Amino acid sequence: MHKIFFLLLSCHFVIRTVAQPTATGNEQHRPLLHFSPKAHWMNDPNGMFYQNGLYHLFFQYYPNDIKWGPMHWGHATSTDMLHWKEQAIALYPDSLGYIFSGSAVVDKHNTSGFGKQGKAPIVAIFTHHNPDGEKAKRNDFQNESIAYSTDDGKTWTKYSGNPVLKNPGITDFRDPKVSWYEAGKKWIMTLATKDRITFYSSPNLKTWTKESEFGEKLGAHGGVWECPDLMPFTYNGKKLWVLLVSINPGGPNGGSATQYFVGDFDGKKFSAFDIDTKFMDYGTDNYAGVTFSNLGNRNVLIGWMSNWQYAQDVPTKTWRSAMTLPRELSLQNIAGKYYLNSFPAKENIALEKGKVQLKNINVNGTYDVSKAVKASDSLFRMDITTTNKSFEVVLSNNENESVSFGYDKDSSRYYIDRTNPGKIDFEAGFAKRHYAPRISVANNINLTLIVDVASVEVFADNGLTTMTDIFFPNKAFTKVTIKAKDKLLFPSISYSKLAPALATN
Numbered sequence: 001m002h003k004i005f006f007l008l009l010s011c012h013f014v015i016r017t018v019a020q021p022t023a024t025g026n027e028q029h030r031p032l033l034h035f036s037p038k039a040h041w042m043n044d045p046n047g048m049f050y051q052n053g054l055y056h057l058f059f060q061y062y063p064n065d066i067k068w069g070p071m072h073w074g075h076a077t078s079t080d081m082l083h084w085k086e087q088a089i090a091l092y093p094d095s096l097g098y099i100f101s102g103s104a105v106v107d108k109h110n111t112s113g114f115g116k117q118g119k120a121p122i123v124a125i126f127t128h129h130n131p132d133g134e135k136a137k138r139n140d141f142q143n144e145s146i147a148y149s150t151d152d153g154k155t156w157t158k159y160s161g162n163p164v165l166k167n168p169g170i171t172d173f174r175d176p177k178v179s180w181y182e183a184g185k186k187w188i189m190t191l192a193t194k195d196r197i198t199f200y201s202s203p204n205l206k207t208w209t210k211e212s213e214f215g216e217k218l219g220a221h222g223g224v225w226e227c228p229d230l231m232p233f234t235y236n237g238k239k240l241w242v243l244l245v246s247i248n249p250g251g252p253n254g255g256s257a258t259q260y261f262v263g264d265f266d267g268k269k270f271s272a273f274d275i276d277t278k279f280m281d282y283g284t285d286n287y288a289g290v291t292f293s294n295l296g297n298r299n300v301l302i303g304w305m306s307n308w309q310y311a312q313d314v315p316t317k318t319w320r321s322a323m324t325l326p327r328e329l330s331l332q333n334i335a336g337k338y339y340l341n342s343f344p345a346k347e348n349i350a351l352e353k354g355k356v357q358l359k360n361i362n363v364n365g366t367y368d369v370s371k372a373v374k375a376s377d378s379l380f381r382m383d384i385t386t387t388n389k390s391f392e393v394v395l396s397n398n399e400n401e402s403v404s405f406g407y408d409k410d411s412s413r414y415y416i417d418r419t420n421p422g423k424i425d426f427e428a429g430f431a432k433r434h435y436a437p438r439i440s441v442a443n444n445i446n447l448t449l450i451v452d453v454a455s456v457e458v459f460a461d462n463g464l465t466t467m468t469d470i471f472f473p474n475k476a477f478t479k480v481t482i483k484a485k486d487k488l489l490f491p492s493i494s495y496s497k498l499a500p501a502l503a504t505n
Contacts, residue, residue, distance in 0.1 A: 031452045032453055033082075033351065033501050036323070037319050039063075040063050040064065041062040041312075042074060043060040043288070044101045044227060044288040047103055048104070048291070049106060051122065054078070054152070055077065056075070057076045057077070058124075059073070059074045066316070072099055073089065073124075074086070075088065080350060081302075082325075091124070091156055091158075097130035098128070098131065099126055100127035101175040102125045105123055106293065106294045111187070111204045112146075112205045115150065122150075126144070126146075127142050128145045128163055129141065129174070140166070144163055146162065147159060164206050164207070170194055172226075175227045176191050177190045177230065179231070184201070186202060186203055188201055189201070194224065195215070197214045198213050199270065212268055214269070214270045215245065221247075223250040223256070226248060230243050233331050241262070241263055241264060243260065243272075244290070246258045246288050253284050253435065255284055255309030257282075257284070262338040282414075282436030282437075283458070283466070284309070286303040286304075298328065299328070300328055302323050305321065305324050310427035313427050329342055334440070334441065339439055342463045343448070344457075351498045352499075354497055356495045358492070362489055362490075363484040367481060369482060378476035379453070381495075383446070384447040385445070385490065385491050385493075386447075386491070387489065389484070391482060391488055392405070394482075394483060395477035397476060401422045401475070402477070403417065407438070412438045415435045417433040418430070418434075418469055422471060422472050423473075436465050436466075447461075448463075450498070455469065
């Protein structure tokens with residue numbers, strides 16, 4: 001995925017040496033829970049896989065600036081998906097172009113033939129983007145290529161036969177997400193092709209055959225489709241499939257966002273169950289999210305925590321962007337329709353340093369949670385249970401800056417209000433209130449908020465409605481209050497301090 005008007009940069013592949021500062025809590029707005037690069041520009045997560053006790057996160061990276069440039073694959077590893085260690089750059093641009101988004105798989109059966117001495121290779125599948133071809137206004141400047149690793153992702157060799165899938169003449173032909181389809185004993189590539197998805201299959205990751213297209217007349221089409229992901233689920237004993245599709249622009253609250261479809265996949269064709277347009281996250285700052293491969297029956301997603309509407313202009317000085325915390329995906333059926341659930345993965349519990357539990361709290365006006373739990377932290381998780389009435393949770397500081405999350409019963413909508421969060425002058429559309437529909441029909445509301453220095457991730461109704469927003473206060477938000485116009489009972493409020501999970505050297 002890319003910002004289109006920056007692609008006319010001249011293609012140069014010489015990397016100059018730049019000092020890499022260590023992530024510390026002294027850098028204003030540096031997230032303390034979420035992965036961010038030590039320095040320079042980052043966007044989409046790429047090639048995430050799990051192998052031998054280690055999680056691998058690759059990402060779109062430009063090591064020469066804090067704005068988008070010739071794309072590389074950066075690399076970080078973790079034993080728990082929380083504490084990340086940044087590694088050497090994995091893939092550099094070459095004569096075929098920049099290294100755009102893609103995926104990586106553990107080729108357990110060595111279908112590619114890249115394995116050695118019985119060791120399964122890791123194969124990365126990515127888009128080669130040729131800027132000279134784009135500048136010449138050709139329509140075949142994006143092609144799919146592969147690279148392989150025989151040392152568990154430490155070093156990579158690009159395949160001499162690249163590209164393995166040549167562009168048939170489509171200007172947007174990118175972001176391959178590849179997975180093994182056991183029923184057909186073949187690999188499936190889910191590829192973004194303009195404003196739809198095209199499926200390809202392969203026996204060996206080298207030769208690909210087109211199977212079908214999806215989405216010409218379904219879903220949101222306010223922008224280009226990008227960064228797809230196709231994954232299986234089991235729901236009440238039935239196998240279902242979810243197709244994620246990021247779109248830029250065209251998000252429900254402006255800029256980029258990720259929509260999803262639930263349906264069947266038979267190894268050739270994906271068929272959606274309904275025609276509704278559904279979004280995975282209704283905040284403005286969860287984009288291009290994809291799931292880890294080789295993680296068994298779990299579907300765990302990490303997204304890019306920013307928005308193309310302002311990503312290159314946010315007020316950070318040495319680095320740009322962070323990733324979301326890992327999220328476990330599941331399905332729910334509400335009134336005969338399937339919805340995607342997104343909730344903090346169980347690994348996130350390791351960040352909690354202690355929990356204060358409040359019971360049967362009546363709020364009539366304003367209730368000071370910080371005072372009740374005797375805490376003033378900018379890193380915390382809060383879980384709330386209440387009834388289906390209007391209320392608001394406010395994060396604030398002593399600079400009269402705030403971000404709030406609330407529920408409006410009259411419109412049956414959740415919202416995040418960041419009209420006064422601190423720094424807002426970098427982009428005219430940043431300071432707004434964002435809305436999300438309430439999908440649940442239950443009488444009670446369950447709410448989980450995870451707050452970092454410069455972000456809030458909200459999971460309402462156990463993850464049926466999710467919102468993610470970033471913000472840039474001049475001083476950290478350390479005060480939490482709950483507001484309700486009418487007397488409102490909160491049977492349960494739990495507050496947990498969270499330990500920093502900074503990237504390590």
